[in-house]
Amino acid sequence: MADQEQDRLLDHDYDGIREYDNPMPRWWLWIFYATIVFVPVYYLLPGSMGAGPGMVAEYEAEVAAYEASRPAAGDGGASGEALLALASDPTALANGKSLYDMNCAVCHRADGGGLIGPNLTDDAWLHGSAPTAIHATIANGVLEKGMPPWDRLLKPEQVNAVTAYVISLRGTNPPAPKAPEGVVETPAPPGS
Numbered sequence: 001m002a003d004q005e006q007d008r009l010l011d012h013d014y015d016g017i018r019e020y021d022n023p024m025p026r027w028w029l030w031i032f033y034a035t036i037v038f039v040p041v042y043y044l045l046p047g048s049m050g051a052g053p054g055m056v057a058e059y060e061a062e063v064a065a066y067e068a069s070r071p072a073a074g075d076g077g078a079s080g081e082a083l084l085a086l087a088s089d090p091t092a093l094a095n096g097k098s099l100y101d102m103n104c105a106v107c108h109r110a111d112g113g114g115l116i117g118p119n120l121t122d123d124a125w126l127h128g129s130a131p132t133a134i135h136a137t138i139a140n141g142v143l144e145k146g147m148p149p150w151d152r153l154l155k156p157e158q159v160n161a162v163t164a165y166v167i168s169l170r171g172t173n174p175p176a177p178k179a180p181e182g183v184v185e186t187p188a189p190p191g192s
């Protein structure tokens with residue numbers, strides 16, 4: 001039967017060129033039809049092409065997850081209350097002090113009296129003295145003035161701890177401090 005089918009000459013004649021009608025083998029055709037039938041079934045299967053987020057949505061979800069995993073810009077990362085609570089937590093303060101000694105003392109002096117960076121113990125502030133404002137300055141830095149953005153170098157909880165330590169420095173009156181810079185903010189925000 002196969003030979004019979006293969007040898008069937010078609011009617012037409014192109015400038016003397018004739019052609020045989022060679023149909024695809026039946027087994028091949030059945031697989032082909034089966035794939036056509038399978039397409040809508042597959043498309044509707046949960047988790048396949050029809051369902052679930054597309055490429056763009058998946059990309060956006062990944063970006064959003066990444067953004068959520070890094071410390072937020074601005075004053076995010078910790079609430080004012082949480083920072084004030086840390087400022088009276090001895091473990092956080094000790095942790096913050098060692099981070100401060102390692103990273104900040106070069107510019108702000110070991111006692112916070114100020115050197116290249118401003119005095120952190122007085123009532124005058126360039127970028128605000130509310131806990132969240134101090135946190136934001138430390139996290140985002142003031143690059144053009146030489147204050148590094150510490151959220152690139154420290155973990156979020158380390159930024160919180162060193163913020164708590166800076167909050168605790170206020171009013172410690174170290175000897176020979178740097179002259180006040182910025183706006184005098186009195187009274188100090190509660191707890192700072």
Ligand code: HEC
Pocket residue numbers: 099100103104105106107108116117118120124125126127128134137138142145146147148150162163166181182
């Ligand atoms: C390379 C020097 C340098 C280092 C290191 C540094 N700072 Fe600063 N910091 C500055 C300068 C300069 C400013 C002033 C920015 C301005 O003029 O706007 C500043 C400002 C600040 C302010 C804002 C003060 C205000 O008056 O509003 C805080 C808070 C602060 N730094 C905390 C820290 C902490 C905490 C660290 C360590 C994790 C640190 N700094 C490390 C240079 C530094």
